Amino acid sequence: MKNKLLTKSKFLTGLQCPKYLWTFMNEPETIPEPDKITKHRFMEGYLIDDLAKKLYPSGINIKTDDFIKNIKDTQEYLKLRKPLFEAGFMTNNLFARADILNPVKDGKWELIEIKSSTEVKDVHLYDVSFQKHCYEKAGIKIKGCFLIYVNNKYVKDGKIDPSGLFIIEDITREVEQNLIGINDQIKNIFDIFSKPNCPDIDIGEHCTNPYECPLTCVCWDHLPESNIFNLYRGGQKAWELYKSGIMQIKNIPVTTMLTEKQQIQVKCAKTGKTYIYKEGIRDFLNTLKYPLYFLDFETFSTVIPLFDYVRPYQNVPFQFSLHILDSLDIKPIHHSFLASSMNDPRKDFISSLQNLLGDTGSIIVYNKAFEKTILTQFALTCPEYSNWVESVINRFIDLLQPFRSFHYYNPAQHGSASLKAVLPAITGAGYEGLAISDGITASLQFLYMTFGELYSQSTSEQEKKIIRENLEKYCGLDTEGMIWILRKLENICR
Numbered sequence: 001m002k003n004k005l006l007t008k009s010k011f012l013t014g015l016q017c018p019k020y021l022w023t024f025m026n027e028p029e030t031i032p033e034p035d036k037i038t039k040h041r042f043m044e045g046y047l048i049d050d051l052a053k054k055l056y057p058s059g060i061n062i063k064t065d066d067f068i069k070n071i072k073d074t075q076e077y078l079k080l081r082k083p084l085f086e087a088g089f090m091t092n093n094l095f096a097r098a099d100i101l102n103p104v105k106d107g108k109w110e111l112i113e114i115k116s117s118t119e120v121k122d123v124h125l126y127d128v129s130f131q132k133h134c135y136e137k138a139g140i141k142i143k144g145c146f147l148i149y150v151n152n153k154y155v156k157d158g159k160i161d162p163s164g165l166f167i168i169e170d171i172t173r174e175v176e177q178n179l180i181g182i183n184d185q186i187k188n189i190f191d192i193f194s195k196p197n198c199p200d201i202d203i204g205e206h207c208t209n210p211y212e213c214p215l216t217c218v219c220w221d222h223l224p225e226s227n228i229f230n231l232y233r234g235g236q237k238a239w240e241l242y243k244s245g246i247m248q249i250k251n252i253p254v255t256t257m258l259t260e261k262q263q264i265q266v267k268c269a270k271t272g273k274t275y276i277y278k279e280g281i282r283d284f285l286n287t288l289k290y291p292l293y294f295l296d297f298e299t300f301s302t303v304i305p306l307f308d309y310v311r312p313y314q315n316v317p318f319q320f321s322l323h324i325l326d327s328l329d330i331k332p333i334h335h336s337f338l339a340s341s342m343n344d345p346r347k348d349f350i351s352s353l354q355n356l357l358g359d360t361g362s363i364i365v366y367n368k369a370f371e372k373t374i375l376t377q378f379a380l381t382c383p384e385y386s387n388w389v390e391s392v393i394n395r396f397i398d399l400l401q402p403f404r405s406f407h408y409y410n411p412a413q414h415g416s417a418s419l420k421a422v423l424p425a426i427t428g429a430g431y432e433g434l435a436i437s438d439g440i441t442a443s444l445q446f447l448y449m450t451f452g453e454l455y456s457q458s459t460s461e462q463e464k465k466i467i468r469e470n471l472e473k474y475c476g477l478d479t480e481g482m483i484w485i486l487r488k489l490e491n492i493c494r
Helices: 008-016 018-026 036-055 067-078 122-137 172-179 182-193 235-243 260-271 278-285 346-354 368-381 383-394 419-427 439-455 461-493
Strands: 084-091 094-103 109-114 142-150 166-170 292-300 316-325 333-338 363-365 396-398
Touching: 008 018, 008 122, 008 182, 018 182, 036 094, 036 109, 036 142, 036 166, 036 439, 067 084, 084 122, 094 122, 109 122, 122 142, 122 172, 122 182, 142 172, 278 461, 292 368, 292 439, 292 461, 316 346, 316 439, 316 461, 333 346, 333 461, 346 368, 363 368, 368 383, 368 396, 383 396, 419 461, 439 461
Parallel strands: 109 142, 292 363, 363 396
Antiparallel strands: 084 094, 094 109, 142 166, 292 316, 316 333
């Protein structure tokens, strides 16, 4: 136990899953590297921390590169009675470092934690509770506990205003409630990672709550490909089936209460055959008006808005692909837009789109709620486009509809109606082999290519050229793939 130090991150890990905690402490080399989304979230968190600390302009930043020196420096800076950033304390094999300690009357301090979320979550309360416990064990008197988090209603207008971007909420009472029993929790966590063998913990909802566990790929690998967690909107029912020993969809008992769509999915899993409801597909096809415009957007979002009239985490469009067809039997005409500077791309994006969409014909998108939201948000920023945006949205036809309605369902979709699942299932073609094969990668690649300095990312001109080519291929496949899907649906109904 002498060399086992319990930090707040390990404490939170232990509360979520003893297996992950034991592995983290005893076999850290077996834990996969954080994925690109997690790494990006970390980088955004660092930016938020730096900006939130500007709310305390007289604050002193204590260096963290030397663990022992950070603890020693903290003791010296405490005497100055100024806001302290990254003050570190270690006592009884417990260690915590405060985002902000703010001095108040009677020699006491306010404990302030910074989060990049847009609300107070339970995990934040446990986080701050552990810190308060640790600091008070070290002799620091904490008067109140606060959480700084992001105000998602803030709209950038000029230079970022930290007082508008952040909300400061008093969580003292909730933290005090969480401190009840914390000594037993800490003892239990020390017991876990000092055991000689890893605890045998089955998968459960804790695997993704409050965070996605990096061991999921290991702990879930016993499940077959078409497992009950692919059950369409299975939710709690899927967990009940799993706990009763049922792993595969095809083995779900006939006595199980299922929705109509779930019944279709189970039947397809048992037979291996595709379900087709031709009348429903025909009704969908009859809504189409030529020429057809197949449209797809790519967007990025940042916690700190980069442009005026943008909120935190708001999706900003930077790319579109558009295929135009006068008839399903001819070769489509392809157009695209991809932003090429650090300027706000939205007006150029919309202007290019406006020149191509014409006044008549169906605009086919996949999951129209997304494109509709992007256009509606733009119209709020630039009201002069409102009438045009409304006319475009009224022409939207959602290709998701026949698949979400289960008018077509292939067991290869594994319960999903997403484009990434439907395209290979119905056409045999997919995104394999593409350097960029999903929207998150597209978003991050564009973000790092264009605003790399913000994230300490360096991209050469040659690399930028390759990224742009890869983005064009990926977004182009989204709209071309919709044409292939529509042709398949037409053939089914002939």
